[in-house]
Amino acid sequence: MDRSIFRRIRPQFDLRRSRHGAWAVRWIVGLDIYKRDQIGLPVRTRLGPGFCRCSSILVRCARSDLPIFVGQRTSEIDRRASEAKLDERSSDLARLIRTVPPSDFLFTFREIFRECGEAWSEIVDSHTELTEGTAEAAIRIVLGGAAKLAKKFDGVPDEVIYAANIMLFTRADRLDDRRIAELKPSLRFATPETDLRALRGVLVIERELSTTTRSGALGQPDGTILPLALGVPLEIRDEKSRKWRVLPGAPMAFCTGRIEAYLDTFTLGEWCRREGDFPASIANSIDDYFSSQRAEAVRSFISIPMKASESVPIGILNIHRNRPGLLEEKEPVEQFAPLVDPLIFILVRLLDTLQTLRDNK
16 A cells, blocks of 8 residues: 555645534645635635545555455354354264164064064964953063063163053043943042043053063063043143143143153153143142152153054053153154054054954953
């Protein structure tokens, strides 16, 4: 840049008359052409060549430096974008490593699927008269496969006990007085005045349709199972508050049609208070139930809808364990649900056979 131009710019005065007639003195830089009035006073000025030359030099400098500044700014933005993308890929890699099942999982899955397929084939291809007990035993084999699959997927020690059970759905309009009298004592997390006929239906657990990975008990009914019925409401959310009116777990999975995972059953009561439209008595009863000895085997669980087609689920498959965090690191919806789908397919066919046997009894 030609710095000599600044030495030739001389600060000068300019006198201007205000609208009220007063004179004001202002500093003028590089003004070397004056127009004066009749008595010689400066009344108007314009920029001289010195100022114009200085301005042109400043403009040329700005034009030369601007691309460098823009280039540096662009490089900075690209660098930050690259760092963000690298962080995202690192997170994806960490998630992938975390959710990868054990190395021998596929071998275990093949064995489980083979056992479940054979149990189904024995029912379908049976040349002897089928009984309810035979169908229930086949269902427990598949349930045991689902429990073992979840345990293997989590990669936990042998002392962690997994279990699986089925809750079958019955529509309210199919409940007669005798059946209502049977279900009332086992109806949990509902007010005493609850009318079963005013519900959409009920989900009922059956001990014969349950099993556990406990040593020596695989294939046998789960001895920790207690009579349990859960109501399914007609409306799942309150119209005004939009809070849930359906209980977490099996009822929620039934109404949403998707897998529901609960990492710690000690938090369910608080969820009902925060997210649900329930009386305080129900939230308190949930806290009491899961903190009691009778529910010590259920510290975390998942509930999966079982559908014969795209219609309403016929029931819910529950898988639970006696420790918090079931499938916590394995993303149950994305990773585990597709693996258990073949077993649910077999369970639905076996349940249809069981229902036919019960209807014909």
